[in-house]
Amino acid sequence: MPKMKTKKAAAKRFKLTGTGKLKRSKAFKSHILTKKSTKTKRNLRKTGYVSVEQEKTMKKLLPYL
Secondary structure, eight states: OOOOOOOHHHHHHOEEOTTSOEEEOOSSOSSOOTTSOHHHHHHHTSOEEOOHHHHHHHHHHOTTO
16 A cells, blocks of 8 residues: 655645644735734634544545644
8 A cells, every 4th residue: 555645735734733633824814904903813813723524634635744
């Protein structure tokens, strides 16, 4: 059986926590920031996590993470 390949685009965007959850950055914080409130921008800096329903799919993309 050959090795499974990691999807490198996904590997750059997600990190695994110690408890096995997938950590991700939040969307909508790269541009058009003038119309967003300071509170919104501050909350977008926080870490997001992949939902439990999506984790099974993500583990297929990241078999060795």
